[in-house]
Amino acid sequence: MDLFEMSQIPLEIAMKKMKLDPGVAAIIEHPERTLEVSIPVKMDNGTVQIFTGYRSQNSTILGPAKGGIRYHQNVSMDEVKTLGFWMTCKCAVAGLPYGGAKGGIVVDPAKLSQRELEILTRGFIDKIAPIIGEKMDVPAPDVNTNAQIMAWMMDEFSKIKGEYTPGFITGKAICMGGSLGRTSATGRGVMTSVVEALRTKGIKPEDATCAVQGFGNVGSWSAKLIHDAGLKIVALSDVGGGIYCEEGLDPYKVAEYAAKHKGLIAGYPGTKAVTNEKVLEADVTVLVPAALELQITQNNASKIKAKFIVEGANGPTTPDADVILEKNGVMVVPDILANGGGVTVSYFEWVQNLERYFWTEEDVIEKQHAFMVKAFKNVYETSQKYNVSMRVAAYIVALNALAEPMKLRGML
Numbered sequence: 001m002d003l004f005e006m007s008q009i010p011l012e013i014a015m016k017k018m019k020l021d022p023g024v025a026a027i028i029e030h031p032e033r034t035l036e037v038s039i040p041v042k043m044d045n046g047t048v049q050i051f052t053g054y055r056s057q058n059s060t061i062l063g064p065a066k067g068g069i070r071y072h073q074n075v076s077m078d079e080v081k082t083l084g085f086w087m088t089c090k091c092a093v094a095g096l097p098y099g100g101a102k103g104g105i106v107v108d109p110a111k112l113s114q115r116e117l118e119i120l121t122r123g124f125i126d127k128i129a130p131i132i133g134e135k136m137d138v139p140a141p142d143v144n145t146n147a148q149i150m151a152w153m154m155d156e157f158s159k160i161k162g163e164y165t166p167g168f169i170t171g172k173a174i175c176m177g178g179s180l181g182r183t184s185a186t187g188r189g190v191m192t193s194v195v196e197a198l199r200t201k202g203i204k205p206e207d208a209t210c211a212v213q214g215f216g217n218v219g220s221w222s223a224k225l226i227h228d229a230g231l232k233i234v235a236l237s238d239v240g241g242g243i244y245c246e247e248g249l250d251p252y253k254v255a256e257y258a259a260k261h262k263g264l265i266a267g268y269p270g271t272k273a274v275t276n277e278k279v280l281e282a283d284v285t286v287l288v289p290a291a292l293e294l295q296i297t298q299n300n301a302s303k304i305k306a307k308f309i310v311e312g313a314n315g316p317t318t319p320d321a322d323v324i325l326e327k328n329g330v331m332v333v334p335d336i337l338a339n340g341g342g343v344t345v346s347y348f349e350w351v352q353n354l355e356r357y358f359w360t361e362e363d364v365i366e367k368q369h370a371f372m373v374k375a376f377k378n379v380y381e382t383s384q385k386y387n388v389s390m391r392v393a394a395y396i397v398a399l400n401a402l403a404e405p406m407k408l409r410g411m412l
Ligand code: NAD
Pocket: 143, 144, 186, 213, 214, 215, 216, 217, 218, 219, 237, 238, 239, 240, 276, 290, 291, 292, 293, 312, 313, 314, 339, 340, 342, 343
């Protein structure tokens, strides 16, 4: 089963529970618009290399399309279509006035010089410029893209339009119109989801333990803020393997160690080295997969000891694993709810750009908390009402948000 087929399973279950017009699912299963572009780059060695880029605008029913741009050798149209579909659902669950989109370039950026990367980035924006803009489609960073790449994109788009256009893209540096609180936003939303999930079972954060897979942006910030919320972090992992400490880890200190050791956490003093598999299977209250897709499958789902899985990554759990976890009483807080904190603060960045008025970090954190708690409550109550998993409930919430505007617009 490919990622797109996998992404449709909870949507179909949600549709059956709701008895909605099948047109609602059919509309968001098909992107409104996709674009494939070729970008020629004169390389440092004098040859011309052609790169392929994609943008899939899944939906603009609730607002401008919104979603990141990734640079990776495995990017494909199928992948950006699936990720764009998830963005539509994620924005709808978070209650944001956005549709969904995703884009990418087939490239391993580590193999390019800074000059080549800048030319490629500007070339991609030149090609997709006719379909993006602050009222049409608002990109953001994703895998292997960062604030520097967003700055080149904003500069190129501003030149094409002949005007200063910070609101066409989010994830920018503060001096380029970025928002305070954006770097930690996804991890902060994961932390709020963890605390709210524990609350549903009356568990105090101080009585809970946690393992986090992945120690990049989402994993490290999730670990730090979950630690601040009072849980004991006992296991962490990254691409170089895992570390375990029953007495608890201080993720701030682990991050300092990683910064001095090529970004990797292996060898952190006072810990036992463990495999990534063991981190997923750790005897903890909460597991946060925050690295990659397809990590919890039918092969390891029955070995998961955590009572809660809070998905920091997109698509870490397969549908067959979901069935096993549900049978075992594990609450899975799905990606389209749990990692929505990032796009929520991207929305705040866009609002600040449109208003040309900037908020304090406290404002951002307070407003993000309110959005996340409301979204969690909505999904949790829906799961109780329909007697379904949190994942299916999140799709019910998304479909509900989309169905009425579809009807009023005359699409159904
Ligand atoms: P990142 O590149 O900053 O970090 C990825 C981390 O995963 C790194 O620590 C890496 O070492 C680790 N990793 C890679 N392979 C691994 C493996 N086999 N086992 C264990 N760890 C491994 O990426 P990120 O921005 O933190 O994104 C992580 C996930 O969260 C992705 O699925 C992404 O789509 C999703 N996500 C990110 C954001 C965001 O704001 N950054 C928002 C929503 C969802």
